[in-house]
Amino acid sequence: MLNTVETHTANDPFVDAERIKLIDEIIDNGKSVPGGLMVVLNELQSKIGFISEPMQRYVAQKMGIPMSTVHGVVSFYSFFTTTPRGKHTIKFCMGTACYVGGIELLIEKANQILGVRPGQTTPDGNITLEICRCVGACSQAPVVVVDDEISGHVKPNKFPQIIRPIQSKEE
Ligand code: FES
Numbered sequence: 001m002l003n004t005v006e007t008h009t010a011n012d013p014f015v016d017a018e019r020i021k022l023i024d025e026i027i028d029n030g031k032s033v034p035g036g037l038m039v040v041l042n043e044l045q046s047k048i049g050f051i052s053e054p055m056q057r058y059v060a061q062k063m064g065i066p067m068s069t070v071h072g073v074v075s076f077y078s079f080f081t082t083t084p085r086g087k088h089t090i091k092f093c094m095g096t097a098c099y100v101g102g103i104e105l106l107i108e109k110a111n112q113i114l115g116v117r118p119g120q121t122t123p124d125g126n127i128t129l130e131i132c133r134c135v136g137a138c139s140q141a142p143v144v145v146v147d148d149e150i151s152g153h154v155k156p157n158k159f160p161q162i163i164r165p166i167q168s169k170e171e
Helices: 017-030 036-048 053-063 067-076 096-100 103-114 156-166
Strands: 088-093 127-132 144-146 149-151
Touching: 017 036, 017 053, 036 053, 036 067, 053 067, 088 103, 088 156, 096 103, 103 127, 103 156, 144 156
Parallel strands: 088 127
Antiparallel strands: 088 144, 144 149
């Protein structure tokens, strides 16, 4: 069942006729090519910015595949998000060196400061937290990537300093 509160938010593409047209075009173009589901989901993520549950259901229905398949793909790849991404992104490297180096303590610190966890965006839409794979800077573990800038050897007490430039005044 569609959740009406979830469906009719300002960020929901189904309240905007232009966006519905775009979603239909993406599905129509991708549904007959090999690996069509992945093509469609990639296009939705890059052009709409997220793939909400109602959108997943719509894709499943239009492509004639089970919702569980669509949902499985969206949840498996961290590249896909179910809510809009924030203006800024903080990525936490979950590669082995960073994991052993204490990346989880930094995720905890981020949660204390921003009130969100990886996969979530601050309520003001400013910052999205994500996890990522090794970014090739293992010797500097643990590594955090703020927008495109890599910071290494990050300690929890230094984390606030690293994110200060992208924080909005209310955070
Ligand atoms: S494991 Fe984090 S940069 Fe390689």
